[in-house]
Amino acid sequence: MAASSLLRSVLLAPSHSDLSSSSSHRFKVSFRFSNVLHFSLLKVWFWIWWKILFGSSENRVFSNASCDLKSKGSQSSIFGASIQCDSLVFSNASFDLKSKGLQSSIFGASIQCDSLVLQNCNARGIQPIKATATEIPLPTQKSRSTGKTRVGINGFGRIGRLVLRVATSRDDIDVVAINDPFIDAKYMAYMFKYDSTHGPFKGTIKILDDSTLEINGKQVNVVSKRDPAEIPWSDFGADYVIESSGVFTTVEKASSHLKGGAKKVIISAPSADAPMFVVGVNEKTYSPKMDIVSNASCTTNCLAPLAKVVHEEFGIVEGLMTTAVGKVLPELNGKLTGMAFRVPTPNVSVVDLTCRIKKNASYEDVKAAIKLASEGPLKGILGYTEEDVVSNDFVGDSRSSIFDAKAGIALSASFLKLVSWYDNEWGYSNRVLDLIEHMSLVGARN
Structure with a gap:
């Protein structure tokens, strides 16, 4: 109330009777005081709105719009895994992970890094890396046994x-x-x-x-x-x-x-x-009593994983293909026959499996089953691609069989044509050593 009265008295124009020889000086003093008061009221107005908008100082942290979390472990919703770090700093919608080890579900492996900076993380989502037809060379394989x-x-x-x-x-x-x-x-x-x-x-x-x-x-x-x-x-x-x-x-x-x-x-x-074995298909039937074994052919190593998935999910009644797959999958013995052609390519071949299945299914269902197996129990043995590929794209691929989803077709709900690629040299050589490792482990256990 006092402030309001004071404001009115200051802002009122002086009367005509007060305009004497000293009236000019009094008016200047009054004018300066009015400016000071206006500025004070303006500060009060800003302070009131600041309290309304941002609340008390106990609930906010000011440090150039950034915060520093000194943490031993932080759960990341982006990577879906625990991030072990010494410092996690967010500044201007970016963050720096100074991490000892980062387990990423996107990369599928432990990433050793000193610094990983992801900018504008709130503006875009992180998408999984699209698999290419040619497999990235695998790191040195670690032994599961006690020695070499x-x-x-x-x-x-x-x-x-x-x-x-x-x-x-x-x-x-x-x-x-x-x-x-x-x-x-x-x-x-x-x-x-x-x-x-x-x-x-x-x-x-x-x-x-x-x-x-x-x-x-x-x-x-x-x-x-x-x-x-x-x-x-x-x-x-x-x-x-x-x-x-x-x-x-x-x-x-x-x-x-x-x-x-x-x-x-x-x-x-x-x-x-x-006895013939295909890693990923029937190697578990190996017995330490077997001294002489066969790693089968490169073609059998390509066909068997594919036929295994299709047969287990949908049942193969009969099919057209060339290989001794019946010795690897006895339940298919006598059901698969066919022929092979020699073509003028230095490396990489393809399996063309045409078969009739017992359980009716769409081509999409068959693709889904093969993809699931390639990401699960047959990972590293059976591959899956939906890209436009040619034979040279698979040179140096260590997998036994890479299913080409775009090359196949369903002639009906029970009649399918499936195509799968394989590096008949590199992939097969990897399986030879995989079989030896398996035999060594079985021998050590017995």
Whole structure:
């Protein structure tokens, strides 16, 4: 009330009788006081609105519109996992994660990083990385066993050389010796180093002498024996021998390696009488009593995972395809027949499976079942792509079979045409070593 009266008295114009010789001075003083009061009232007005809009100072933090959370662990809704960090700073709608380890459901692996900055995170969502047809090279495979499995290779052709390349990127396999009666150490080194399909070897290879190579700092013995029984595998400590010459493909012939001290022999080709295994399909039926086994053919390794999924989900009544898949999936024995064509491509092949299924289903249903399997129990063995791909896109792909969703078609609810790609060299070589690792683990448990 006093302030209001004072304001009215100040703002009232002076009367005519007060305009004397000193009236001019009094008017100036009055005018200055009025300005000061206006400014004070303006500050009060701003203060009242500030309290209304932003509340008390206890509920707000001012630091250039940013906050610093000193945290040992923070749950991220973006990555869907716990983020272990020392400092989490948000500033201008961006944040910096100084993390020891970040588990991301998008990348599917632990990401070691010092700093990861995501700007404008509230303006866009993070989308999963779209899978490409050609698989990104896998990191060095970690062994599930207690030590390395010592392996020998007989026959240094395409599969023999690529098995050795794959082995150099794994920590569970140690190739200790190579036998080939037609190639000396110098030519072995040359053929191993240069490959027109898969490119030059990324590691190092040296010729120490006529009987020794050094690959990535590890010595590999070189032998040149025609008779497998004369190869001294036990002298090199080779427990498992990969028979990749293409000559000794029966149990009787492959057993010659056992005379030289080998404990197990894996034939890298179909066999007329040896048990055949496809990793991801029937390797669990392996018994430690089996000394000679076959890794089947590269075609069987492509077809079997695909046929397994389709048969388990929808039931295959009969189909047209070429391979001995009946030995891997006995329930399909006699149901799949067909033919194969040789085409002028240096690498990569394709399976064309035409089959009649028991349970009616749309092509979308079949695609969904295959995709689910490729992301679950058959991950790393069976792949899935919906991209426009050609054979060269799969060179160097370590999976056994990559289903091409766009290439297939459903002729009816019970008649399907399915197409799946595979690198018949690189993918198959990976499975040979996977089978050896499985055999080694089973042997260790027993």
